[in-house]
Amino acid sequence: MNANDRAITALVMLAHAAVHTYEMAVPLFVVVWLTEFDVISLGIAQFEVTTATLGVVVTLGYGLFGLGALPGGILVDRIGSRRLISACLLGMGLSYVLLGLAPSMLVVALALVLWGVAASVYHPAGLSLISKGVEERGTGLAYHGIAGNLGIGLGPLLTAVLLLFVEWRTVALILGVPALLAAVYAARANFDETAAVEDVAEGAAADGGSSKADAGVDSLGEFVTESRRLLAGGFLLVFVVVMCSGLYYRGILTFLPELLRGLPGFEPIPVTELLPASVGSALGVEAGDAQTISPQDYFYAGLLLVGVVGQYAGGKLTDRFPVEYGIAGAFAVLAVLALAFVPVAGMGIGPLMALGAVLGIFLFVVQPLYQATVAEYTPAGTRGLSYGFTYLGVFGVGALGGTIAGAILAFAGVAELFLTLAVIATAASGVGLYLGRAAGR
Template identity: 65%
Template structure:
């Protein structure tokens, strides 16, 4: 086979992989970030959570814990997902993820109370948890232009992040939240059907990107290399051994960094729609005011209102598309540690400035929201690429499993922490705590930058 044919095959392989992960990543975040929209509805619709032996009042704290169960599994399941993907491959897990998420939203649509809602969120978290180790492992071992692959992967995620809340908010103008949840189950079913038809080589880029070696920048050990690419771990003893190997080097700092990233991410997104409406004071607009006079005059007095804060929230997340693209492209051009320091440093400043700037008016509010959306997602390609640089190729699934255990598992506490702070204190205290999370991530990035030798 000639060089031209090989190049063509590689390009087709890259395109097939990127198309699949873009589709699946978009779906995962469509559902993830539609959940806070529902939280804003549940806060007004339900007064208590009946647990059988006890009844718990519905507050930001109790809903933070309830939604945190699903978000925690989203992260906690990433570790077994990472172990499994190294054994069975990415495609099967991605298809299973899509089917599981569809089923969870069908259950959500049928929920008569918040206990069943919590169960549906747990099912969603368990199904969605396997995606990131599966999808990111697939990019890191199958796509030659890794940084560009991460960029497009991130863009698709942010399209889902923006589209999910926007579509949910739009549908809730006219339909009950149960019906909206049922409608949202349909895209994942279609995506699963398309994913089953994808055809590619999962290990095509291991030799090209890792030079046939382990890819471990801190240790020349052969763990994970020479035939281990894709082999993963086969026993608990081997899991312990390989995990010790991962955490013996710089990956331990990366793991700590992504935990703070997850706490910031979940802490700021879970109650942001409610904060924009109740704290900053964005008032709902009757839909009739947006219609032509002829239509508005015939609208009923009980016509729906447009909850502007939900659309500001969706717009903020959509801006993250540009952050993902810029971050992904920069991972191929600068040291990833520098991007981490700059991105999390900016997030710390934004957290401190958010409420004072937002209170100045509509223009400053939209500007600070846009900055938050941009930097919140710009940092993601940087830490995703950093994981690949600090881990061996053969344990890439395990390493991304640990990564998203930190981002979404430990990070799920961010929602509960945010809910508790809003219950016992106020939004100012919440943003101070968020600034602390971002500052800690920045300092860890500085430590990585100083420890890693400059490439020759």
């Protein structure tokens, strides 16, 4: 990678890690909110806090995380990635400060909404920056994915450790500080955002054509025209794949710590059983203290952390194999894992940990695969718009996975949830196979 590639990759790795640290800390807070809050008061009406209602609250933030990606994609084609990434980091930091001050579930919901709006612009901005500014795109996507998974895994791990010693509001305030500092760094970063497409743009201009390498969308009419052009081709099927990915991702992760909490082997462990007396005394933990470690939090963080392997492998696979068949194979594995989850969970914590490791890998193998597929099926000039649609599908439509999961758990059961997830993954696998055959790969 050249100097420009490295500068861009460093920035997007930092921002991607931050986005997913905040995103994946929420399910750990969900476990606390289910016990701390009794009702969601809207003034004229009150709703009991259950998995179903809390699923809707979480979907508000996660949904805007996706819905805002489309206007974010339009903006990145017009004003560039640097300013949007800076604004994203600033908004996320402030949202977690608000979360740390939240006295009620209503304010929690408002903080999640602010986080969703701020975070929504990152993926179209960051991925557009890689696709247009990094010459070694596959490697850039791989490192980008690794950083995201470090945030996805280490963020919840840090959250779980902090929750041992301070209440969740203090944890939220602590987590908000790094994003505010990162926003300053992002604003000062220096690189060429279009280095990887400049030659293409110059060639098109020399031929008398109208290159869209850096033109973007100028009006509502052009937005409609470019959107129709995107959705009239193979990108429409890619959009179906990313929607399935988002539904599976959010459906399996939103309540995973809560699901694990009731399984054998996940009983709370007193902190005093794990620490030598001298260490416990130094940390202010004495015999008889009620502090406990929640094993499900660490299982959840570990599952997400092994996704680093999946992100790297998926990124490298995009440079070596047809991405359509990679998508078909990876989602087929995810379907099998969903069907196996409930039976394996009954076998004990050891087999479940093995399944969790494989799930963590394949849950993230698909991400660089569909990111690279978007680049294959879209023009460079509307790449921001393309990734806007992509993350509208992944995190906007995909946010409904949290609502669906909460409703299924409240009114049906765990087995029905994982059967639904298997159907979603099978559909994505079938679309990937069709795309590969249609492209004559």
